[in-house]
Amino acid sequence: MGTTPVPGPAAARDAPPTAGAADDAEARKCYDVAVIGGGVVGHGIAWAARRSGRTVALIDDAPGSGASWAAAGMLAPVSELHYQEEALLELMLESSRLWPDFAAGLEGTGLEEVELKRSAGGAGNSTGYLTTPTLAVGADAADRRALADLRTVQRASGLAVEPLTVREARVREPLLSPGISCAFDIPADHQVDPRRLLARLRELLAADSRHRMVPRRASGLFWEDGKVAGATLAGGGTVLAAETIVANGLGAGALEGLPCGLRLPLRPVHGDILRLRVPEKLRPLLTSTVRGLVRGVPVYIVPRQDGTVVIGATQREDALGENVQAPAPGHAADGPPAGSAVSAGGVYQLLRDAQQLVPAVAELELLEATARARPGTPDNAPLLGRVAERGGTGDIAGLVIATGFFRHGVLLTPAAGEICRQLLDGTEDPRWYRFRPDRFAAGTLAADGRPLGVPAGATRDPASTSTHSTPEHSKDTA
Numbered sequence: 001m002g003t004t005p006v007p008g009p010a011a012a013r014d015a016p017p018t019a020g021a022a023d024d025a026e027a028r029k030c031y032d033v034a035v036i037g038g039g040v041v042g043h044g045i046a047w048a049a050r051r052s053g054r055t056v057a058l059i060d061d062a063p064g065s066g067a068s069w070a071a072a073g074m075l076a077p078v079s080e081l082h083y084q085e086e087a088l089l090e091l092m093l094e095s096s097r098l099w100p101d102f103a104a105g106l107e108g109t110g111l112e113e114v115e116l117k118r119s120a121g122g123a124g125n126s127t128g129y130l131t132t133p134t135l136a137v138g139a140d141a142a143d144r145r146a147l148a149d150l151r152t153v154q155r156a157s158g159l160a161v162e163p164l165t166v167r168e169a170r171v172r173e174p175l176l177s178p179g180i181s182c183a184f185d186i187p188a189d190h191q192v193d194p195r196r197l198l199a200r201l202r203e204l205l206a207a208d209s210r211h212r213m214v215p216r217r218a219s220g221l222f223w224e225d226g227k228v229a230g231a232t233l234a235g236g237g238t239v240l241a242a243e244t245i246v247a248n249g250l251g252a253g254a255l256e257g258l259p260c261g262l263r264l265p266l267r268p269v270h271g272d273i274l275r276l277r278v279p280e281k282l283r284p285l286l287t288s289t290v291r292g293l294v295r296g297v298p299v300y301i302v303p304r305q306d307g308t309v310v311i312g313a314t315q316r317e318d319a320l321g322e323n324v325q326a327p328a329p330g331h332a333a334d335g336p337p338a339g340s341a342v343s344a345g346g347v348y349q350l351l352r353d354a355q356q357l358v359p360a361v362a363e364l365e366l367l368e369a370t371a372r373a374r375p376g377t378p379d380n381a382p383l384l385g386r387v388a389e390r391g392g393t394g395d396i397a398g399l400v401i402a403t404g405f406f407r408h409g410v411l412l413t414p415a416a417g418e419i420c421r422q423l424l425d426g427t428e429d430p431r432w433y434r435f436r437p438d439r440f441a442a443g444t445l446a447a448d449g450r451p452l453g454v455p456a457g458a459t460r461d462p463a464s465t466s467t468h469s470t471p472e473h474s475k476d477t478a
Contacts, residue, residue, distance in 0.1 A: 028240075029212075029240065030230075030240040030241065030242065031054075031055045031056060031057045031212070031230075031239070031240065031241040031242070032049070032054035032055045032056065032241065032242050032243065032424075033046070033049045033054050033055070033056045033057070033241055033242070033243045033244075033245060033424065034056075034057045034058075034059060034230055034231050034239050034240075034241035034243070034244045034245070035049070035056060035057070035058045035059065035244075035245045035247055036059050036060075036218040036231055036244065036245065036246050036247060036248045036252075036255070037059070037060055037218075037246070037247035037248030037249060037251070037252075037403075038058055038059070038060030038062075038063025038064060038213075039060075039063070039064060039066050039067060039068040039198075039247070039248075039249060039409065040064070040068040040071070040194055040197060040198055040201075040409055040410055040413050041068075041247050041249075041402060041403075041405055041409050041412070041413055041416050042058060042060065042063075042245075042247040042248065042402075043058070043063070043064075043198060043201040043202065043205070043413075044102075044201065044413035044414065044416060044417040045245055045247055045402060045416055045417045045420045046058045046201075046205060046211065047105075047106075047201055047204070047205065047417060048417030048418060048420060048421045049245075049417075049420070049421065049424065050205065050208060050210065050211055051105070051421075052421050052424065052425070054210075054424065055210045055211070056205075056210070056211045056212070057211075057212045057213075057214050057239050057241060058205065058211065058212070058213050058214065059214040059216060059217075059218045059231055059233070059239060060214075060215070060217070060218075060248070061215055061216055061217040061234075063198075063202065063213070063215075064195075064198040064202070066249055066250075066372055066373075067249060067372045067373065067374045067375070067409060068194050068198055068409065068410070069194075069195065069370065069372065070271065070273050070313075070370045070371065070372035071194040071273075071409065071410050072191075072194075072273060072300065072302050072310045072312050072313065073128070073191050073192045073193055073194040073197070073302065073310075073410050074134075074189065074190075074191050074289060074291075074300065074302060074410075074411070075096060075099055075189065075190045075191055075192060075410070075411050076134060076186075076189035076190075076289075076291070076411065077089065077092035077093050077095075077096045077159075077188070077189070077411065078134075078154055078159045078160070078161060078186045078188050078189050079134055079136060079186055079189050079291050080092060080407065080408065080411070081150075081153065081154055081157065081159065082380070083153070085379075085380055085381070086157065087379075087381065087434060088380070088381050088408075089157060090431060091381075091382075091412065091415055091431075091432065091435065092408060092411060092412065094415050094431075095411055095412045095413070095414050095415030095416075096188065096190075096411065098414035098415060098418060099129070099190070099192075099411075099414055100131075101414075102413070102414040102417075103127055103129040103192070106126065106127055106197075106200050106201065106204065107125070107126060107127075125305075126196060126199075126200045127192055127193065127196050127197045127200050128191070128192050128193025128196040128197065128304065128305060129190070129191075129192040129193075129197075130190060130191050130192070130305070131190045132190065132191065132287060132288050132289065133185060133186060133187045133188075133189065133190075133288050133289075134186040134187075134189035134190075134288060134289040134290075134291055135164075135169060135172070135173065135176075135183055135184070135185060135186070135288050135289070135290050135291070136161070136183070136184040136186055136291050136292070136293075137169065137176065137180045137181075137182065137183045137184075137290060137291075137292045137293075137357055138180065138181045138182045138183075138292065138293045139179075139180060139181060139292065139293065139294040139295060139353075139356050139357065140181050140294075140295065141181055142295070142296065143181055143182070143292075143293035143294065143295070143296065144181040144182040146293055146296065147182055147184060147293060148182070151163070151184060159188070160186070160187060160188060161184050161185070161186055162184065162185045162187075163182070163183070163184055163185075164183040164184065164185050165183070166178070166180055166181075166182070166183060168183070169183035172287070172288065173286055173287065173288060173290070175282070175285055175286065175358050175359075175360050176290070176357065176358060177356065177357055177358065177359055179356075180292075180357060186291075189289065191289055191302055192410060193304060193305075194410050197410070214233070214239055216233040216234060216235070216237065217233065217234040218231040218232070218233060218234070218239075218248065218255065219231075219232050219233060219234045219255070219256055220232045220255050220256025220257040220258075221244060221246075221255060221256070221257035221258065221399070222238050222239075222240070222244075222257070223257060226397075227396065227397035227398040227399075228244050228257075228396065228397070228398035228399040229241070229242075229244075229398055230244055231244055232256070232257070241398075242398065243398055243399075243400065243424055244398055244399055244400070245400045245401075245402055245420055246399070246400070246401045246402065246403060247402040247403060247416075248403065249266075249374075249375045249403055249405075250266050250268055250373060250375045250403075252264050252266060252375075252383075252401065252403040252404075253265075253266050259387050259389075259390065259396055259399070260390055261390045261441055262387055262437070262438060262441065263440050263441055264383060264401070264403065264404070264437060264440075265377060265378055265440050266375045266376065266377060266383075266403065266404055267317065267375075267376045267377075268317070268373035268374070268375070268376070269315060269316075269317055269373065269374045269375075269376040269406065270314075270315075270316045270317065270318065270320065270341075270343075270371055270372070270373050270374075271312065271313040271314055271315055271316070271371060271372065271373075271374060272312070272313060272314040272316075272342055272343050272346035272347060272350065272369065272370070272371045273310060273311070273312035273313045273350075273369075273370050273371070274310070274311040274312065274347065274350055274351070274366065274368065274369050274370075275308055275309070275310055275311075275367045275368040275370070276308060276309050276311065276361070276364035276365060276366050276367055277307060277308050277364060277365040277367055278303075278307050278308065278309060278364055279363065279364070279365070280307075282360055282363060282364075283307055284303060285301075285303060285309055285358065285360060285361075285364075286301060286303040286309070286358065287303065288303075289301070289302045289303070290357060290358065292353070292356075292357045294352075294353035294356050294357065295353075297349070297353060299311070299312075299350060299353040299354055299357070300312060300313070301354055301357070301358060301361070308367065309361075309364065311350050311351070311354045311361070312350065313350075314343060314346035314349060314350065316343065316346070318343075320341045320343055340370075340371055340372060341371060342369045342370065342371045343371065346371075347369050374405075374406050374407065374409070375403055375404050375405065375406060376404070376406045377404040377406065377440075378440065380406050380407075381404070381406075381434070381435055382402070382403065382404045382405045382406070382408070382412065382416075382435050383401050383402070383403050383404040383435065383436075383437035384401065384402050384404075384416060384419060384432065384435040384436070384437065385400065385401065385419070385423065385428070385432065385433070385435060385436040385437060386399065386400055386401075386423060386428070386436070387399055387401060387436075387437055387438050388436075388438050400420055400423050400424075401437035402416050402419075402420060403437075404437075419432055
């Protein structure tokens with residue numbers, strides 16, 4: 001039976017009838033790209049693919065309900081520089097550079113008009129993208145020393161971090177506590193509202209006739225003639241595509257049909273986050289994002305345009321809410337997402353530490369306490385790129401992996417979209433070899449003797465070694 005072609009570069013291919021498909025005609029279409037996962041990264045990749053002229057199917061039974069729903073949306077390559085994670089900095093800076101054009105494209109206007117909207121307080125800004133700066137503050141003398149040490153590392157990397165006196169900081173943010181020990185200005189760290197960002201991406205994609213939202217859970221990869229040719233759906237059915245991009249976070253490792261020998265070492269890192277309403281008498285509570293250290297523990301306060309603030313986030317790798325399990329492949333979701341149990345101690349810690357930096361937090365109305373699990377990797381860097389053939393000299397056709405973004409999913413969304421678009425175009429930027437998803441296939445070599453993390457004919461970057469030992473746990477800020 002022949003397929004019904006979708007306009008675009010993907011060639012139609014024959015396919016058997018798909019069981020359980022709601023719309024048989026739709027089920028027989030072949031898309032240029034199928035994106036598994038409807039979080040902010042998956043939506044960003046789908047948007048980049050559509051802007052490149054490709055037809056796209058986005059597969060997710062609960063889009064935007066995972067880590068993206070809880071995210072604070074800090075676009076903070078400078079603040080997020082962590083010890084022993086310097087290799088990630090180049091990717092974060094590149095994505096930060098892409099953000100203004102990415103946001104302008106979502107507004108459907110030119111970059112200059114978007115800048116005018118932001119300078120006018122964000123009126124008409126549908127994503128909540130703001131270029132307001134970030135203040136890093138410390139609570140006590142030990143926090144001051146830690147932030148000063150971190151500034152040395154940041155400046156050695158060419159990043160702008162300028163010290164402020166406590167008086168200068170409180171002129172900018174009058175509700176900061178007079179008892180803070182230090183303050184640093186970080187002008188390059190900005191913010192976006194992930195929920196508004198996702199809503200805007202969904203709105204634009206839904207209005208596009210060359211995009212299809214598939215409200216089903218992907219259960220695995222569909223193979224044909226030795227290459228990935230789409231995704232299988234829970235309960236039956238298949239989405240056919242010339243290229244399949246796996247961007248479903250922690251669920252990526254549970255997909256059926258992953259390439260033999262591919263190891264996706266994802267671990268859930270849970271985070272609690274709070275949303276609070278600021279009473280009219282205290283608005284604006286803050287005009288800049290405040291990132292602080294309180295007795296060595298990081299906390300942040302992100303002001304929103306709607307009179308709310310976001311306070312976060314804890315980082316724990318415990319079994320809290322272990323009764324909430326992600327559904328097995330082939331089964332529909334039922335109940336809250338995995339990792340959504342909120343820690344009482346985490347809520348207490350966040351409110352206590354935020355009040356130490358901004359005492360007026362005690363007068364805010366608590367609207368929401370949320371927790372989600374973020375997909376971490378052994379080196380806290382994403383799994384991003386194609387996968388080498390086992391024992392072959394090239395990459396597996398039709399497959400791209402884009403997961404494991406941990407704390408940086410929102411920040412890295414434009415870069416993930418751009419890198420995936422380049423891969424779809426048949427190009428690969430050597431700067432990002434170090435993030436290839438097959439880098440953890442230790443000791444496994446292709447037929448020509450190269451490690452699986454490096455494409456055939458590529459010059460290996462010593463900093464991107466795929467078989468070196470890496471930290472087993474995430475590093476705390478400072």
